[in-house]
Amino acid sequence: MRRLLSGWDSLDPGLAHLVRLNLLALVVSIVALAGAYVLGFRHRSVEIDLAVMVLSLLFMLGTLPLTPRHGAPVVLIGLTLSAAAFGVGGTWATPNLSPLTALLMMIPMLVAIPYVSRPWLNALGVFAVVGSAGVAALGEWRRQDALNELWWVNAVVIASSLPAVVLVVTFLVRDAYQRLSEKGDQLVESRTLIVEVADAARRSIERDLHDGAQQRLLAMSVTVERARKELLAGRHEGASRLMDQLATDNREVLLELRELARGIYPPLLTERGLVAALQSTARRSVVPVTLDIADFTRPSRQVEAAAYFCILEALTNVAKHSGATEVLVTVRGLPHLSFCVSDDGRGFDRHVVTPGGLLGMEARVAAAGGTLHLETEPGRGTTVRGEFPPLDATG
Incomplete structure (x- = not known):
């Protein structure tokens, strides 16, 4: 029956x-x-x-x-x-x-x-x-x-x-x-979780700024001081080399800040949608990413953002922790938006690893009315699946 x-x-x-x-x-x-x-x-x-x-x-x-x-x-x-x-x-x-x-x-x-x-x-x-x-x-x-x-x-x-x-x-x-x-x-439960996720996001941004752009800017201030001393001593050639280094460091800092801003909310997601944003992310990924997208129609902004940031977080985790050699990202638009991020990495034991990033992903998907599932075992890779209700069911 x-x-x-x-x-x-x-x-x-x-x-x-x-x-x-x-x-x-x-x-x-x-x-x-x-x-x-x-x-x-x-x-x-x-x-x-x-x-x-x-x-x-x-x-x-x-x-x-x-x-x-x-x-x-x-x-x-x-x-x-x-x-x-x-x-x-x-x-x-x-x-x-x-x-x-x-x-x-x-x-x-x-x-x-x-x-x-x-x-x-x-x-x-x-x-x-x-x-x-x-x-x-x-x-x-x-x-x-x-x-x-x-x-x-x-x-x-x-x-x-x-x-x-x-x-x-x-x-x-x-x-x-x-x-x-x-x-x-x-x-x-969600009120508590939102506060925890927001605090974690702020700490992550603070850490990225401190370990990246802030350290580079401090190094640049030292280089500026060295260039000033070279000029005062009349060593124009040394000062010129230091100025070239400053220009290079400046470009790297700008690139790093753009990457950080893209992680907060990429303009490409707003302007051209989820598919374009994922294609850009896949090109920059350290681990080779294969995109499989079909039957896609652009969803609401809330659902689109939730799907993008969950996929981005999953790809970040793959690059940092999995040891994977490739990742498959599958996105389907019918009968409702769903996605799947699957890697061939080492996997992990969910009962041992603290699921900090997963909580943030679950909170994002739940806020958009969806559900998130994690499938992983040591030595068998990791798969993250997300599903959102049809548009007519979310009003």
Whole structure:
């Protein structure tokens, strides 16, 4: 069964779990109603409700082959069609179901809140309002014709249908509470992490300035003093050599400061985007870098910066610590932006090495709504993978 439903594996775990739960609830309701029908509770309304449930189930199953490419929107469309079929058909056959079907019309909007953009939510909100009002009106209109309906028909249909809706609504409420609790914990944790990462970044810049540009500038001041003394002593040839050295040192300091500024936020990333910035970084890398980029469309600035700096940090770690002879950087734009930095270096034991740089990378990716994974073992190289949600899921 897990294999048959693998089309939903690309969804957010919470949404995938909810869709599978909805499918299970529909199957249970169909089996219960079909069992009642076989046992002798045969009536036109039972047959219609049974057909409606099967149609709703087919709408959900129809999203399986489309989900890997189109993601959450296609699942929500299937859920909306399923709710509409269940709501209208169930109310027509059994008007007493109208309070239940009116509630059912709101489920697609409630499910969609964490996963889609505002225009999607507005459309689903219209469906919820119009759909719930429509099935309520249909129920009242049909109730006149069903006034003499046998009591057991309504009892059987409601008893079979109610658990499915109640189960889904209960999960939605519980899931919303759980998400809020997790977000609160993550907020507290991220505040601490942001402070730690910012302090580490400041210390890194200070160290780079102290060990690089500052030392060169001090050396240049000494060279200036020596050149002044040469000029005062009338040794113009010696002074000229020192001035040539100053010019060379000045160019090197400027180059070093440009490199430092590029590491803080490269202009190329802003002007031409992630691909151009990565190509420039790959050309300057000490370890040979192979870029494999496909299906790329420029993402939001926050996602682009997070992806770039994580890849840059991974390449820096490769050059400093891995002993690798080559690195492969893979970037994919569909169905969502993802990247992978893989080297053939010595790897390391995650339980022994302090993951200072990794914390900063995780914080950057998490701030952009993504996730980061590290795969490494001693002697087997290191792979860093990052994934970001689709643009419509980040709003």
